Amino acid sequence: MKQIINDLIAQALLELEQAAQIPPDLGHNVQVTPSKEPGQGDYASNIALMLAKSAAMPPRELAQLIADRIAGADAIGRIEVAGPGFINFFLASDASQSVINRILQQGEDFGRSRMGQGSRIQVEFVSANPTGPLHVGHGRGAAYGATLANLLSFVGYDVQREYYVNDAGRQMHILGTSTWLRYLELCGEEIDFPSNGYQGDYVWDIAADLHRENAERFHRPAAQAFADVSADAPAGDKEKHIDDLIDNAHGLLGEDEYGIIFDHALNTLVEVIRTDLHAFGVDFDRWFSERSLNDEGLIETAVTRLQDNGYVYEQGGALWFRSTDFGDEKDRVVRRENGQTTYFASDIAYHMNKFDRGFDKVINVWGADHHGYIARVKASLTALGYTADDLEIHLVQFANLFEKGEKISMSTRSGEFVTLRQLREDVGRDAARFFYVMRKSEHHMDFDLDLAREQSSDNPVYYLQYAHARICSVQRQCSEKGIEASAGPLNLACLDNSHEKALVKHLSLLPERIESAARRREPHLVVNYLRELANHFHSWYNAHQFIVDDAELRDARLALAAAVGQVMRNGLNLLGVGAPEKM
């Protein structure tokens, strides 16, 4: 519809130009937006205001010229000039009401579009270190990424969902060693658990598994594990302390046995994460291992390519990438003095690999604490010869959890955190998914646990679900009473009260609102749309009876209600929220 009006305006401008009523070459950046007020028609354009200056003509006069050219077109019922020079379009009522038939006919496909034209887009999200179960801090990225991927897929992109598993590096060794130490305790050894180790109960679980399957195989005296280990905090350096313990674990167990423990901890946690996410309605097409980058020599390839392109130099025994050439604040080390490549080097290789896989667009969803890495990653892509703009990074701000008005503080290392699983079991999957995406993702948000938990009208997710359940209930009433829609086409023209007109118009907006949400990467726009839809529906419901004696009117109203239900389902489905038939 928007496009039709767009074309009408462009055509009018062309005609005016040819009639020499306006100067040529004004540029036709036509903007048409849905009107907010019913008194301002269905759609409005500010074109006259935009062009008034270059046309050297008062905006209202120009608007009138354009309006006169368009008046009488099909689909347009009425057209008028208003305010400082807006052109308001009132659609012919049959044109707007036809959306009901379209929705019922297209069903779950209503709102789909071909905007993406099948181009390949990758969304990488969550990617939390597998050093513990996911906590509520990861939930927002999971919900945002999953919803964004759903949206992009719905508007015609070929979407791949990926999780980057950080299965290399020091944090993983800390986890492996933490597991081993707990195992030793299960073997009867008495130890002082390192302050910098992972202290959560899940480490005990993994150690217990290990002990069940391997008995005493990895048992070494605690005295040996702690031999020559420097002091722990507060007296000593907790980082040095844990590093010494890791070295001892390697030495005492040998690479093979150490590897068994390490892999067991890693695999268990990846599986825990995968299961939790699945229960949260979030699934991935690929789990990409950081270690595989090294195994396949991709890190070397990336560093060599940077070197060949002349962006690498040596200093202090380390290899540096000159990212400052591309706007980064400082240069970055890719290979340390000790010969090991850095995490950043892995990241370069990973992104190189993403583009080599042929994606047209790559989207990363990161926690806001990673914003400092954007410049260097983009710099590396430019240096490798890729188009850095094809990498989009979206930051998701943290959600502060509130309970009884108090902020809940958390720390992964100490094991004091609310897990995503606990949240889901507490407030339910629907409320959790909904709460995470109802705010703009780049804004800080407060997650009110009491509110999410509440099974009452205060909880916004029920407002939408209730609208859907109400519609289903009406449909149940009909079948119980043996009411069936009469054969033949619907007479939608009898849907003529203000509630019905507003509702019909809102339904017709879904496709463009979905496209807008996808284009802007802002799933919360879908939430806003559905909330408005529910509002229009509830108002209508309260003002009018659907099941009336007049069969023609009843059929039309039931069709409208069914269309609302369909759109609500489609929208909630994108959000990963259920649309219950009863509550």
Add this chain to the structure above:
RNA sequence: GCGCUCGUAGCUCAGUUGGAUAGAGUGUUGGCCUCCGAAGCCAAAGGUCGUGGGUUCGACUCCCGCCGAGCGCGCCA
């Protein structure tokens, strides 16, 4: 100190990329079930859009300066 993200009703937040009288929810106050689900509807009240300039027909939106909040500034991952 430098950089990033922000600042809108008492509280939590929208505001369709510069448009018409800045909107919801919640909270407060008052009304609506003899009727398809009251987890709903209707109404009242609540604002110097942090602040001071600038850009223009028009600024919550764009630019600059201040004030305030969160985060980031490792040869950690």
